[in-house]
Amino acid sequence: KIRGFIFDLDGVIVDTAKYHYLAWKKLANELGFEFTPEQNERFKGVSRRRCLEILLEIGNITATQAQFDRWMVGKNEDYLAYVKNMDESEILPDVLKVLNFLKERKIPTALGSASKNAKVILEKVGLLPYFDVLVDGNSVTKAKPDPQVFLIGARQMGVDPANCVVFEDALAGIQAANNAGMVSIGIGDKELLGEADYNFRDFTEIDSDFLTRLISG
Numbered sequence: 001k002i003r004g005f006i007f008d009l010d011g012v013i014v015d016t017a018k019y020h021y022l023a024w025k026k027l028a029n030e031l032g033f034e035f036t037p038e039q040n041e042r043f044k045g046v047s048r049r050r051c052l053e054i055l056l057e058i059g060n061i062t063a064t065q066a067q068f069d070r071w072m073v074g075k076n077e078d079y080l081a082y083v084k085n086m087d088e089s090e091i092l093p094d095v096l097k098v099l100n101f102l103k104e105r106k107i108p109t110a111l112g113s114a115s116k117n118a119k120v121i122l123e124k125v126g127l128l129p130y131f132d133v134l135v136d137g138n139s140v141t142k143a144k145p146d147p148q149v150f151l152i153g154a155r156q157m158g159v160d161p162a163n164c165v166v167f168e169d170a171l172a173g174i175q176a177a178n179n180a181g182m183v184s185i186g187i188g189d190k191e192l193l194g195e196a197d198y199n200f201r202d203f204t205e206i207d208s209d210f211l212t213r214l215i216s217g
């Protein structure tokens with residue numbers, strides 16, 4: 001019986017990967033190398049710090065601590081310039097349908113994201129009121145596939161992990177949900193997210209029958 005619903009943010013609720021990509025590409029280009037959309041796939045669900053480490057490996061660049069920190073800040077400033085222009089039109093299809101289903105039934109919801117910008121993004125797209133609990137990159141010390149982010153979410157919702165479901169678009173996120181002992185739902189490429197308990201292309205494929213079955217167990 002599912003009693004709490006946990007959502008990843010980037011790639012599940014909004015498609016911010018395109019903005020992360022543009023900001024990382026700008027930095028790569030400034031440092032004199034290319035960064036492709038395919039390479040950006042590896043950045044999904046990965047912390048900002050780890051992304052920069054991978055980017056510098058791709059460019060074969062060694063940095064001083066001061067340079068590293070400056071590039072982290074610069075990338076985030078560029079990213080936030082895109083975020084500033086976001087509005088509710090960027091909510092992915094039928095996400096609101098699912099959130100309203102849960103709200104009408106007063107079922108606890110949590111956001112479980114690696115992003116330190118999660119709150120401002122939810123504010124921009126008007127979804128902050130839909131979440132009872134926010135767990136983001138500011139409150140976790142261990143990255144997905146470690147279950148920490150989702151376990152904190154469950155605890156703050158007051159729901160046993162075994163009674164939680166997680167929506168995720170990244171393999172590390174599905175693994176984190178599985179490691180937490182939760183029901184995992186892959187949103188996106190089924191080939192990539194085969195470890196999930198359920199797979200859907202996007203929320204348009206999730207109907208109220210499926211949600212009703214989850215909550216009535």
Ligand code: G6P
Nearest residue numbers: 010043044045048114115116117
């Ligand atoms: C999400 C995205 C990643 C991003 C990470 C950190 O997990 O999928 O691509 O690197 O959040 O985001 P932040 O907003 O803190 O830089």
Ligand code: MG
Nearest residue numbers: 008010011169
């Ligand atoms: Mg994601």
